[in-house]
Structures are given as C-alpha cells and as structure tokens.
Amino acid sequence: MRLSAFSTPGRFWRGNLHTHSNLSDGALPPEEVCRRYRAEGYDFMALTDHFVGCFGYPVADTVPFRAEGFTTLIGAELHSGPMSNGELWHILAVGLPPDFAPGNAPDFRVQPGMETGPEIAARAVAAGAFVAIAHPQWSGLTLADARSLTAAHAVEVYNHGCAMGCDRPDGFAIADLLLTEGRDLSLIATDDAHFSEPDHFGGWVMVKATENTPEALLAALKSGQFYSSQGPELRDVVVEGNRVIVESSAVVSVIVQGAGTGAKAVHGQSMTRAEVPLERLGASHWLRVTVIDAAGRRAWSNPVRR
Numbered sequence: 001m002r003l004s005a006f007s008t009p010g011r012f013w014r015g016n017l018h019t020h021s022n023l024s025d026g027a028l029p030p031e032e033v034c035r036r037y038r039a040e041g042y043d044f045m046a047l048t049d050h051f052v053g054c055f056g057y058p059v060a061d062t063v064p065f066r067a068e069g070f071t072t073l074i075g076a077e078l079h080s081g082p083m084s085n086g087e088l089w090h091i092l093a094v095g096l097p098p099d100f101a102p103g104n105a106p107d108f109r110v111q112p113g114m115e116t117g118p119e120i121a122a123r124a125v126a127a128g129a130f131v132a133i134a135h136p137q138w139s140g141l142t143l144a145d146a147r148s149l150t151a152a153h154a155v156e157v158y159n160h161g162c163a164m165g166c167d168r169p170d171g172f173a174i175a176d177l178l179l180t181e182g183r184d185l186s187l188i189a190t191d192d193a194h195f196s197e198p199d200h201f202g203g204w205v206m207v208k209a210t211e212n213t214p215e216a217l218l219a220a221l222k223s224g225q226f227y228s229s230q231g232p233e234l235r236d237v238v239v240e241g242n243r244v245i246v247e248s249s250a251v252v253s254v255i256v257q258g259a260g261t262g263a264k265a266v267h268g269q270s271m272t273r274a275e276v277p278l279e280r281l282g283a284s285h286w287l288r289v290t291v292i293d294a295a296g297r298r299a300w301s302n303p304v305r306r
C-alpha cells in the first residue's frame with residue numbers, strides 16, 4: 001500500500017498555509033509577504049490574518065499577487081471560543097470565500113454567548129475551507145478541546161513561529177492521541193509568519209496535484225495528498241507486509257510511529273532508502289513516517305491506516 005501523496009498523478013507544490021500581514025498583527029503588507037514567499041521559491045501561500053473585529057474581520061484578497069508559477073489560497077485564522085483554559089480558539093481556515101460572515105469576536109477576549117470554536121470551524125468547512133487546529137501546544141489545548149473540533153481536517157503539528165517565539169511548536173502529541181481514537185486527520189507544518197521575528201520559511205507543506213491552482217491544491221489538501229517538511233524531501237512511502245519502505249532526500253534517521261509507545265527508527269548516513277520493520281508498532285491501526293536530515297530538519301508523512 002502506497003501513501004496517496006505518492007501514488008496520485010501530478011507533482012509536489014511547496015506552500016505555506018499560515019501567514020499574517022499588516023491587515024492584522026503582521027509586520028508587512030500583503031503584497032510584500034507574497035513577494036517574499038515567491039522569491040523564496042514557494043509555489044503558493046495562504047495569507048491567514050486574524051479574523052477578529054479590531055482588524056475588520058480580514059479575509060485578505062491576495063488574488064492581485066498571483067503570478068506565473070505562484071498562486072494563493074484565500075484564508076484566515078478564525079477566533080472564537082472559549083477553549084477549556086478560557087482563551088479563544090485559533091483555527092486555521094484555507095479556501096474561505098471572501099465574504100465569510102464574521103462571528104462575534106471583536107478582539108481576542110471571550111464574549112458572552114459567542115460562537116464556539118467547533119461551530120465556527122464547522123461553518124468554515126461548510127463554506128468550502130480546509131480547516132486545521134492551529135498550534136495546539138502554544139494554545140494549551142487539551143485533548144477534550146481537540147476532540148470537540150470534529151470538523152477539522154488537520155492538526156498543525158509544527159508551527160515555526162511558535163518554535164522561534166516560545167519553543168512550543170508541537171502538535172504531534174495531541175494528533176497522535178486523536179489518531180489512536182480513530183479520527184481521520186492530516187498533519188500540516190506551517191510558518192505562522194508575522195515577520196516580526198525569524199518566524200518564516202521554516203515549515204511548509206508539499207502538496208501533490210496536477211496543476212498549481214487554488215482549486216487543485218485545496219482538493220489535494222482535503223484529501224490528504226501532501227506531506228510536511230522543514231527541508232528534507234519525501235519521495236515514496238510504501239507499507240508492504242510487516243515493513244515500511246521510505247524513499248527520501250539524504251537523511252540520517254527514518255522513523256515510523258504508531259499508537260501508544262509504538263515506534264521504530266532506522267539510523268544511517270546519507271540514506272535515500274530505508275526499510276523499517278513494524279514489529280514494534282504492534283497492532284496500531286495507523287502509522288506515520290518522520291525523516292531527519294544531518295542538520296536536524298524533518299519531514300513528516302500524513303498518517304496511513306493499516
């Protein structure tokens with residue numbers, strides 16, 4: 001069984017799904033943010049400004065900044081709540097209509113009777129968006145919170161801004177628990193760039209599609225046809241009997257993870273192909289792959305069901 005990102009037709013397009021501009025609390029105007037991502041070799045990006053009243057509920061119009069070889073997805077970071085810690089949810093929505101209706105979030109404070117996180121996430125999905133639970137570790141998200149966001153397609157498992165700003169980049173702990181409960185989720189790495197600190201060009205998705213258009217990218221995101229990276233390339237992941245065969249750019253570690261303590265690593269030098277035995281993963285009904293290069297940069301597959 002080959003992961004769908006490596007069996008469906010097309011090629012990989014590199015994109016950042018989580019970015020801010022000065023339409024909310026980012027440092028740069030939308031045009032300059034798009035210019036920088038394009039200059040850095042990205043094929044696409046989504047500007048996802050904070051969808052709250054004090055910024056005018058922005059859904060940034062990045063259509064004018066599309067160019068040959070570079071496209072944009074329309075999105076926003078949605079806030080409503082509260083989570084169980086009393087703070088507002090942060091929910092990434094990519095593929096929103098430009099007229100997505102505001103809720104009742106005048107600022108980042110909880111208001112009585114405001115739309116819940118699960119409600120605004122479901123509304124975004126109904127409007128056509130790919131929705132991810134943003135930066136679970138930074139948010140202080142509990143498993144019960146995450147479980148309640150039933151509409152989400154994905155968990156943000158690496159957030160580069162949270163890595164640089166507070167050393168809380170992780171979403172894998174909560175994603176693995178949800179996968180073990182049977183949730184069908186994909187995993188995204190993002191920048192969450194504000195350009196106010198070194199929070200950009202550190203985590204991205206590689207989306208498999210036949211063309212670099214918003215429609216094709218969005219469909220591929222929703223169906224999990226992508227992997228995430230900080231640098232390494234994943235080229236193939238095949239589950240064959242009781243082993244996983246991984247092909248990649250040169251890496252020093254290939255690790256397969258599953259439910260509970262189930263995991264197995266293969267270490268080496270400049271490996272471009274590795275066979276990882278699955279005995280240590282027991283009866284886990286899902287597994288995923290991490291590769292790590294000599295500089296410590298990682299790439300992560302989406303989970304696959306066994």
Ligand SMILES: [Zn+2]
Nearest residue numbers: 077090134135
């Ligand atoms: Zn956020």
Ligand SMILES: [Zn+2]
Nearest residue numbers: 018020077192
């Ligand atoms: Zn953000």
